Amino acid sequence: MKNIAIAKxxxxxIITALVITLFxxxxxxFLFLPFLFVTVFLAYFFRDPYRESPAGKNLVLAPADGRIIKIEKAYEPHFxxxxxxxxxxxxxxFDVHVTRSPYGGIIPLCRYIPGGFIAAYKEEASSRNERNLIGIETDRGKLLVVQVAGMVARRIVCWIKPGDKIERGERIGMIKFGSCTELYxxxxxKLQVKEGDRVRGGETVLGEL
Structure with a gap:
């Protein structure tokens, strides 16, 4: 079994919570136990487990862990x-919050858009919240990953930049403390999932192009 790392x-x-706990x-x-709990929770939240992507040339993988709350046709205006x-x-x-590439390709677009922090599961969060757009140019067309902040998740991290070449399942960023990830x-x-399904980033097959 591969070791589970902690995302940077x-x-x-974690270090701040650990220092306070030791103090x-x-x-x-009596504050020792509450802060010990906080330290353990932070280590659990920022876990970055090893994922082995399934073989298959045209497979599109989930970009994040979580539950599919909506599948719909939509016009995508940015990329x-x-x-x-x-x-x-x-x-x-309680989900892993590392964002992974759903498909291999080149990154022509990586754009941060400031916004609000309404609950990420609400439909209007997609257009009103802080978010980061990651465009992927592939051999099968264009895909767009959108990292959307929520009420608690107010910090989006992106580890790539325009011009980078990425592989399917590669780590490309993180959203801290609960959020929503959208994939266009x-x-x-040919979809292989439905609304309500739970998925694992870099591992669950969403469909085939």
Missing amino acids: PGYPY FYTKAS IKSETLKVSIFLSL IPSGI
Whole structure:
């Protein structure tokens, strides 16, 4: 079994909580246990488990862990600029929050858009919340991954830049503390999932192009 790593954005939170925990331990304070719980939870939240992507040339993978809350046809105006199939995945506080590439290709677009912080599961969050757009040019067309902040998740991290070449299942970013990830795919995809399904980023097959 592969070891479960901790995502780098979590180090400052975990180290700070650990220092405070040790301080209260040395003081024999009743606050030791609450802060120990916080430290353990942060380590769990920022976990970054190894994922082995399934073989298959044209497979599109889930970009994040969570539950599919909506699958719908939608026009995508920023990158694809045509009718697409939009898959929305809601991440709870207990899901892995690392974002992974659903398909291999080149990154022509990586754009941060400031916005609000309404609940990520609400439909209007897609257009009103803070978000980050990641466009992927592939051998089967264009895909767009959108990292959407929520009420608690107010910090989006992106580890790639325009011009980068990425592989399917590769780590491309993270959204801290609960959020939503959207994937816009060519409408001709053969879907293998439905609304309500739980998926794992970089591992669950959404469909085939």
